[in-house]
Amino acid sequence: MQKVSExxxxxxETDAMGIVYxxxxxxxMEIARTELFRLLGLPYTQFESEGLALAVVDAxxxxxxxxxYDDLLELHAEVTEVSSRKVVxxxxxxRGDVLLCEGETVHLFVNQDGRAVSAxxxxxxxxxxxxxxx
Amino acid sequence: MQKVSExxxxxxETDAMGIVYxxxxxxxMEIARTELFRLLGLPYTQFESEGLALAVVDAxxxxxxxxxYDDLLELHAEVTEVSSRKVVxxxxxxRGDVLLCEGETVHLFVNQDGRAVSAxxxxxxxxxxxxxxx
Amino acid sequence: MQKVSExxxxxxETDAMGIVYxxxxxxxMEIARTELFRLLGLPYTQFESEGLALAVVDAxxxxxxxxxYDDLLELHAEVTEVSSRKVVxxxxxxRGDVLLCEGETVHLFVNQDGRAVSAxxxxxxxxxxxxxxx
Amino acid sequence: MQKVSExxxxxxETDAMGIVYxxxxxxxMEIARTELFRLLGLPYTQFESEGLALAVVDAxxxxxxxxxYDDLLELHAEVTEVSSRKVVxxxxxxRGDVLLCEGETVHLFVNQDGRAVSAxxxxxxxxxxxxxxx
Numbered sequence: 349m350q351k352v353s354e355x356x357x358x359x360x361e362t363d364a365m366g367i368v369y370x371x372x373x374x375x376x377m378e379i380a381r382t383e384l385f386r387l388l389g390l391p392y393t394q395f396e397s398e399g400l401a402l403a404v405v406d407a408x409x410x411x412x413x414x415x416x417y418d419d420l421l422e423l424h425a426e427v428t429e430v431s432s433r434k435v436v437x438x439x440x441x442x443r444g445d446v447l448l449c450e451g452e453t454v455h456l457f458v459n460q461d462g463r464a465v466s467a468x469x470x471x472x473x474x475x476x477x478x479x480x481x482x
Numbered sequence: 483m484q485k486v487s488e489x490x491x492x493x494x495e496t497d498a499m500g501i502v503y504x505x506x507x508x509x510x511m512e513i514a515r516t517e518l519f520r521l522l523g524l525p526y527t528q529f530e531s532e533g534l535a536l537a538v539v540d541a542x543x544x545x546x547x548x549x550x551y552d553d554l555l556e557l558h559a560e561v562t563e564v565s566s567r568k569v570v571x572x573x574x575x576x577r578g579d580v581l582l583c584e585g586e587t588v589h590l591f592v593n594q595d596g597r598a599v600s601a602x603x604x605x606x607x608x609x610x611x612x613x614x615x616x
Numbered sequence: 617m618q619k620v621s622e623x624x625x626x627x628x629e630t631d632a633m634g635i636v637y638x639x640x641x642x643x644x645m646e647i648a649r650t651e652l653f654r655l656l657g658l659p660y661t662q663f664e665s666e667g668l669a670l671a672v673v674d675a676x677x678x679x680x681x682x683x684x685y686d687d688l689l690e691l692h693a694e695v696t697e698v699s700s701r702k703v704v705x706x707x708x709x710x711r712g713d714v715l716l717c718e719g720e721t722v723h724l725f726v727n728q729d730g731r732a733v734s735a736x737x738x739x740x741x742x743x744x745x746x747x748x749x750x
Numbered sequence: 751m752q753k754v755s756e757x758x759x760x761x762x763e764t765d766a767m768g769i770v771y772x773x774x775x776x777x778x779m780e781i782a783r784t785e786l787f788r789l790l791g792l793p794y795t796q797f798e799s800e801g802l803a804l805a806v807v808d809a810x811x812x813x814x815x816x817x818x819y820d821d822l823l824e825l826h827a828e829v830t831e832v833s834s835r836k837v838v839x840x841x842x843x844x845r846g847d848v849l850l851c852e853g854e855t856v857h858l859f860v861n862q863d864g865r866a867v868s869a870x871x872x873x874x875x876x877x878x879x880x881x882x883x884x
Binding site for chain 4: 634637685
Binding site for chain 1: 758760761762777780781784793794795798819820
């Protein structure tokens with residue numbers, strides 16, 4: 349798994365317990381997969397410009413330690429499975445050496461109507477195949 | 483100004499100061515204008531189905547007292563100005579008798595490309611005219 | 617599983633795909649467990665006033681169909697496991713008969729320092745025991 | 751006014767109009783003032799560690815052009831007024847040369863109970879005085 353981004357915890361992301369509200373980790377995981385794809389040469393906006401999107405169908409998060417306001421966090425991500433139908437991502441959120449949260453999301457390729465489709469027929473699929481050696 | 487909705491403060495809306503994060507009042511004001519328009523017989527989804535939207539161009543908020551988790555709040559709203567180009571809303575957020583926040587938002591009618599347009603040519607404008615006695 | 621709340625989808629909760637952003641389901645699940653506990657006679661603010669909180673350690677979500685702006689949704693929830701250390705909730709988000717999302721969250725009782733504790737020593741535990749027949 | 755930060759628009763920040771939801775600009779303005787204070791040698795966490803906070807009492811936003819998903823934006827900010835009671839910030843959000851939004855927020859110094867106080871008696875006030883040449 350590689351480091352793909354650093355983020356600074358926003359005040360808006362904290363809650364009355366004084367720590368980051370748990371739903372924000374899903375937002376950060378989305379940043380992580382966006383940046384991972386950008387680093388791989390697959391900017392998500394290119395999928396969108398071809399009328400393709402990656403709809404989340406499954407998400408799992410395991411919270412290990414809380415993040416606090418102004419913390420500088422590392423987002424790590426990797427693709428653990430990819431086909432013309434489905435992409436699975438794995439994530440870690442760290443503050444230095446401390447693992448705060450880890451998880452996975454499963455995505456299906458969908459078209460502009462939100463229907464699951466094969467990415468096989470789309471131009472960007474050639475890039476995906478090359479990059480993931482499919 | 484009339485009461486248009488009641489909301490319960492969500493944990494997600496609080497911040498590390500133990501009170502509601504200030505940006506959420508803009509979200510609540512949007513709920514207030516949606517509900518006000520619904521009560522007036524002008525559901526916002528009908529504007530959208532005609533390809534019209536109300537884009538925010540100006541917002542002002544004055545914070546008087548903090549809201550806390552699980553508070554039951556009243557949203558009050560009124561239209562203070564309306565033309566085929568522009569709608570101005572005024573809001574109050576209250577907990578019982580206590581005014582927590584008040585403000586205004588100014589909106590322009592825009593089409594699906596986000597361009598300012600006159601609502602005059604759209605079917606829903608007849609309803610707007612009748613309801614606001616224009 | 618019982619219906620515990622109804623919510624109206626906010627514009628703020630939608631994203632550029634025209635549907636609800638997936639992280640909001642975690643926010644709604646928190647509303648669902650808050651309302652479930654309130655219905656059971658265990659308002660979450662009472663836990664807080666005793667210095668107890670329920671920290672999320674695990675969350676799983678399965679997305680079945682998208683929610684849209686202004687949809688009126690039902691939140692269903694139940695407690696599937698409870699001990700002096702841990703509470704497990706199960707949820708469904710529905711629009712009419714259509715299941716949009718289901719999931720589970722696992723929570724540990726923590727004190728004000730965020731440390732996992734047994735709820736056994738807290739006054740509210742007597743209520744929890746009675747209500748869940750422990 | 752100086753550039754204090756760059757941010758990348760998150761998918762979570764967009765709405766069904768395909769652009770950034772307007773309340774997020776308040777979140778970004780908070781990032782801007784945090785980073786401005788950090789650059790000035792006044793990290794906000796230091797105020798907090800002394801039991802001081804800057805409560806928002808007034809906010810005004812003027813929206814000029816929409817931001818979109820994945821846009822790289824510049825946050826500019828300056829302090830336009832400062833006393834032991836009050837701080838006023840001014841902001842601009844830009845995409846390249848294009849001004850997307852500008853605004854102001856007014857803040858009062860408050861203690862941990864949320865009561866307005868003079869910052870005069872707090873250690874950090876010496877730094878504030880020196881930095882702003884008061």
